Amino acid sequence: MAGLFITLEGGDGSGKTTQSRRLTAWLEEQGRTVEHAREPGGTELGLELREIILHRRGYMAPRAEALLYAADRAHNIATAVRPALERGEIVIQDRYLDSSVAYQGAGRVLDADEVRRLSLWAAEGLLPDLTILLDLDPAAGRERLDASRTRYDRLEAEEQDFHERVRAAYLALAEAEPGRFLVLDASEAPEVLAERIRVRVAELLEAGSR
Numbered sequence: 001m002a003g004l005f006i007t008l009e010g011g012d013g014s015g016k017t018t019q020s021r022r023l024t025a026w027l028e029e030q031g032r033t034v035e036h037a038r039e040p041g042g043t044e045l046g047l048e049l050r051e052i053i054l055h056r057r058g059y060m061a062p063r064a065e066a067l068l069y070a071a072d073r074a075h076n077i078a079t080a081v082r083p084a085l086e087r088g089e090i091v092i093q094d095r096y097l098d099s100s101v102a103y104q105g106a107g108r109v110l111d112a113d114e115v116r117r118l119s120l121w122a123a124e125g126l127l128p129d130l131t132i133l134l135d136l137d138p139a140a141g142r143e144r145l146d147a148s149r150t151r152y153d154r155l156e157a158e159e160q161d162f163h164e165r166v167r168a169a170y171l172a173l174a175e176a177e178p179g180r181f182l183v184l185d186a187s188e189a190p191e192v193l194a195e196r197i198r199v200r201v202a203e204l205l206e207a208g209s210r
């Protein structure tokens with residue numbers, strides 16, 4: 001495919017949104033067309049699913065949760081991401097299949113390989129060209145969230161242990177696929193992180209002479 005698919009991953013409060021905005025602005029300054037995407041909730045259907053996934057009260061079976069994220073992913077990839085990539089654009093997306101492997105796999109303790117296969121089925125096998133992992137101690141992420149909001153969604157409200165498992169799973173994923181991942185220490189200053197990301201993306205663009 002002609003375009004470039006970059007995803008940002010990390011725990012809640014790790015600064016993904018800030019970094020994806022900065023990266024988008026930097027690429028647009030160079031005259032590139034950038035599509036900003038996110039999961040869950042990057043499409044109209046996705047917004048309805050997001051509301052159910054994050055805010056529905058009461059128990060939700062882990063497999064139901066995994067399938068709802070996969071449904072959101074399937075629609076987002078088919079209707080927003082793939083068409084943009086086929087037009088040769090750069091897609092920068094907050095969260096993708098690694099979120100499902102980390103949160104539903106390690107967090108909810110489903111089988112990580114099954115969750116990955118489910119996601120790949122939903123997305124017809126699409127893998128990112130680059131995944132930026134903003135690694136942060138969950139306690140620090142929680143402090144940042146506390147400073148910016150009063151209400152937690154169903155996942156954010158999970159206990160510390162859950163978020164520790166998510167972090168460990170992300171690091172294991174990055175270790176297993178070092179070529180796809182750029183792991184950054186998210187406690188560093190936003191400007192420092194943005195520069196490291198720009199260096200890696202510039203290399204990628206050059207390698208593909210895009």
Ligand code: TYD
Nearest residue numbers: 012039040069095096099100103104155156
């Ligand atoms: P996000 O939109 O990143 O949260 P925010 O409101 O901070 O922007 O994601 C919402 C939650 O969904 C987040 O806690 C992580 C979780 N999540 C999963 O558990 N599995 C997934 O596959 C995805 C994409 C997100």
